[in-house]
Amino acid sequence: MGVGVGFRYAAAVRCMQPLALVGFVLLGAAHAHADAPPLPVSDQAYDLDVQLSPDQHRIDGSERIRFVNHSVRVLHELYFHLYLNAFANDKTVFMREGGARLRSTRLGARGGITLLELRTADGTDLLAGADTELIAGDRTQLRVHLPDALAPGSAIELHVRFRSQLPALVARAGFADDFLMVAQFFPKLARLEDDGTWASFPYHGLGEFYADFADYTLRVRVPARYMLASGGDEVAARSRGPVQEHTFISRSVLDVAFAAYPYFVPSSFKHDGVDVRFFAPRGYDAAVLRQSDVVRGALTHYAHLFGTYPYRTLTVVLPPRAAQGASGMEYPALFVSAGPWWALPRALPDPAQDLVAAHELAHQWFSVMLASHEVETPMLDEGLAQWAALDFERQRYTASSWLHALDFSSHELFDLVRSIYLSRSGRAPSSLLPAYAYTYDDLARAVYARPALVLDRVEQTWGRARLEHALGAYARQQRFHHPTLANLWSAFDDTYGASFAARQLRPALAGKKDALLSEPAGPPSATLTAQLLFVAQALMHWIGT
Amino acid sequence: MTRPASAAERLGHAGAATLLVHLSQSLLASGVALPLGASFTVPSFGTQLGPLLLRVAVYTVANALFAPALCMTWLYALLHPTPLRELTRRGFARYGLALRVSLACATCAGLLLALGVGSAWLVHRALSSAHDARLQDLGALAACLPTLIGCSFLLTIHDTARAAVALDVAHVRAALRAGYLAASARVIVERNASGAFALALFALGLLGPRLLFGAGPDAGLATLLITQALALAMTLARGLWLARALTHTERVLTRASVPRT
Incomplete structure (x- = not known):
């Protein structure tokens, strides 16, 4: 188990054109920051083209997936994750396991993914014979049968069209007022283990994810008044009348996600060769300053302990208060931190805010780079x-x-x-x-x-x-x-x-x-006890006489 | 005609009662703090938080219930030099009246707080369309200001009304009326200055030892000494204010027709 991209791509190299390999290596190197070792080459790829309709909380998209069978077995089927369907009804595994109460909020509007088309490159429809409900009431997994067996080392290209409806924001993805956290919004392949088994599982109430590393291109069209915050490098942004198109490229990542909000105030700085970009609502200046300090310090601290941060950019989103359901979640080169309890001076004690930022940044190592099975372990x-x-x-x-x-x-x-x-x-x-x-x-x-x-x-x-x-x-x-x-x-x-x-x-x-x-850790801390006694005395003093 | 005793003189001759108040409250506080301090450092999975919180609640309620008698004892001590046993007897004799004064003030404070929270919530909601968190927070803070002012007025009345009880006012309504009359703008400022001073001492107790010694294991004794000195200073400051509250109320009672026993 625990086999990595570095090992697996050796098999893929056999079926790749030498020039393409050189191109990928160069691109991989280009998307790592200067001090980091080059990113590993990935031969899995997702090319996503989506249109976000914020008022309808809807995403209309198409994707092209390139998948290589790195396992030792011949494959006859593929497994997809359609995780937004976790929010489709009360019978999904996510809802039954209490996922909608994850961040103490209640699910208002439902969400889901509708697959409109799923074909191979030669046009064979895979959707007709697909198994859409592997667990009764839950459509977060999809199994499709391949027309031809996929031998080890062979690649397949898939074309997908989908429509995703964002739910009210209760856990990780969804909308709250004008803020949209667009995550788990596209059909994505489950991870194929080396022995040929699929690590496919429903979207669990308390579980997160597990995926293969891949290269992602994400093109998003969105009304011009919206600002986008995404992981990855923004390589193009152009206006087409009332619509703006943004293109992001991410190499060797597990996933892509983005936040959209008209009232973001962006800011940025460079630290240890990483372009750090903050997207926070208006009035969060003090929180941004405070969390910028956390990110600066933690990037250096974690790099010393666990190795250099690998990507050129890091995006930090502070959601508005109505969107706390999105907070405390990590994505590759992006994390959604927590907002402040009080939008006033930076020096006010708020260790919870600092800890969320430091914890989510640590996930860039533990889950984003060291991509363990987040549900099983x-x-x-x-x-x-x-x-x-x-x-x-x-x-x-x-x-x-x-x-x-x-x-x-x-x-x-x-x-x-x-x-x-x-x-x-x-x-x-x-x-x-x-x-x-x-x-x-x-x-x-x-x-x-x-x-x-x-x-x-x-x-x-x-x-x-x-x-x-x-x-x-x-x-x-x-x-x-x-x-x-x-x-x-x-x-x-x-x-x-x-x-x-x-x-x-x-x-x-x-x-x-x-x-x-x-084993006992030693006597209670005298300093702490003295201070607690003082606090209790003050409390008794104010409540009492 | 003798000059009325100054607040410092009053506090001077109420030394034993002041110490009694301080020690009683410290004892109650240690009942909360010591188990809490131990639970923070004993590394056992499954330590019961429920009983711990229950203990905090029980001690806090016990303190609140015990406080009127203690406060009346203290006020009598500030009025006249009297043996402690006689003071406690008189203090407990006025317990019911002092408790009812506190309940009346607490009810008004509860209504004021509900009004403050309600208006802050409304302002916060109304400003949500501005999409500016700081503006929303400042708006909510501004909406709370009338409540804060009202509460500071009530806190003053609470103390002056209890002083009136110590000055032999026999009924809750009469005590509250005397307290209200005594709570002039100058007296309210005086009460709040005393409260702010206590808050400053509290902040100093939290920050000072950490800034001076850090939070290492060796800082325990120094932290204990400094915080206990500050806690005593808070009690003395409170005593000084209560002595002044007695003077202010006494002055009002000589002018106004408030029934006394």
């Missing part, structure tokens, strides 16, 4: 991203005394996480379960909090240098691959000695009673 992306974000925030606050003083969380960040996420009745389930095995509360405790705290304990027990070495080796070896838990165990065993993962790391992450984390 959510710990590999959410848990590691949470540790990375908390680790960055702790160092950042310690380095800056004013920030340190103004945010109460500062030094005891890991302790606060322990308190907030873990101080619930009952034991959190294992952190190594698939996303659909958790309730929302369990997911927060088991997948986000415990891995971060276990790694913190590993650092406390065996030192910083070894933890950096283990995580750094894992991140660098699995860059642009699809790592599994076995890869993580192996990186820790290489650093801490044979069977360290089996003896220490796995039991701790599985939540075993006698594992590492069950």
Whole structure:
């Protein structure tokens, strides 16, 4: 398992023209930023041409897909994900698993994808014999039967026309007033594993995604008053009367998405060779400044720990308040952060805002570059991203005394996480379960909090240098691959000695009673207790006499 | 005719009662803070947050219920030098009246707050078409200002009405009327200045030790000493204000016809 693009494209090279290969290599290099190693070459490609009708919340599009069978088996069928259909009715897996309540909002308008056409390059219709409902009530997966078997190493080109209706924004994709978060909006192939099985699964309530790396070209036509924020490089923008057409190119990415909003205030800066672009609503200047600092610091911090950020651009979207359902989500070279609770001075304590930005940026490594199966092993992306974000925030606050003083969380960040996420009745389930095995509360405790705290304990027990070495080796070896838990165990065993993962790391992450984390961490912090006593005294003072 | 005692003199001869108030509240506060501090650092999955929050709620409510008697004891101590046992007896004897004064003020404050939240929400909504978050927030803040002013007025009346109870006003309505009459603009400013001073001490207690010593494990004792000194200063500042509230109310009661026992 965990086979990467670098390995797989060797097979594809056999069926590619030499000139095309040179072109891809050059393009790949061109889209990595100057200090980063060149992006790997991908022979899977999506060419998307869409028209966004904001008033109808509708996308009319066509796509050309180039797919190469990298597996060892002959393929007779293809699996697609039509994830916007998760919002089509109450019987979908997503709705049954409570996905619409993910960010404490309720689903108003429904959404979905209608496939209008799906043909091979020679015009054979694949839609007529397609299986559209692999799970009763859920149309988020589609299986089509190929007219001719696809041998290992062979390529196929597909032509698709679709119409997507965005739902009211409750989770990741949809619309809220004039803001549109356009994600999971096009038919996309499931990931084909090396053994020829398809990693196809419905859109789960608490699960995210899993896909192959591919090159994407995205052309969007949108009314001129709308501004677009997308990952990838914008290579063309032209006006055609009341409509504007934008073209974005992304190399070696898992997905594309974009946000559209008429009232974005864009800003940008360059850091460590990366063009960082912020798109925030009016009045969010202070939040943009604050989160710009987070992004600057975290880009450097994560690059030191896990290897250089690979893309030339990074787009950060701060959604307007009505669109909080879009916040806290990562896409390649793009993440949707959280807005501020108060659009006033930057120095006001708002550690939650900082943490969301740092966490989502960490996902550019853990899930965007290290493309693990986010549904089957959510710990590999959410848990590691949470540790990375908390680790960055702790160092950042310690380095800056004013920030340190103004945010109460500062030094005891890991302790606060322990308190907030873990101080619930009952034991959190294992952190190594698939996303659909958790309730929302369990997911927060088991997948986000415990891995971060276990790694913190590993650092406390065996030192910083070894933890950096283990995580750094894992991140660098699995860059642009699809790592599994076995890869993580192996990186820790290489650093801490044979069977360290089996003896220490796995039991701790599985939540075993006698594992590492069950040991007491020492006496309560006197500083924290003194301050809590003072706060309680003030509270009693004001409520009382 | 003897000169009325100054606020500082009043506070001076109420030393024992002031200490009693401070220690009682600190004891209640430690009942909340110590388990909370421990739960932050004990790394057990499954620590119960529910019982912890329940404990905070119980202590807070206990404090709120206990406070009128404690405050009346303190006010009597600020009025005349009296043995502590006699003070507490008199304080508890006026508990019911002081509680009803607090409830009346809390009801008005609740209505004012509901009005403030409602108007802030309406303004926030009305400004949503401007698509400017800062404008919306400033609008909501401005909509809250009347409520803030009203609440500062109510807080002053609350203290002066309790002072009236300590000055032997026998009925809730009469105490509130005396409190209202005593709460002149100057007195409201004085009350708010005292509150702002306490807030400044609070901010200093949160930020000061962190800026001076960081948050490392060695800073514990220094943080404890500084914050406890500041907590005592907050109690003294409150005592000073209550002493002044007594003086202001006394002056009103000599002028107005408010029934007293």
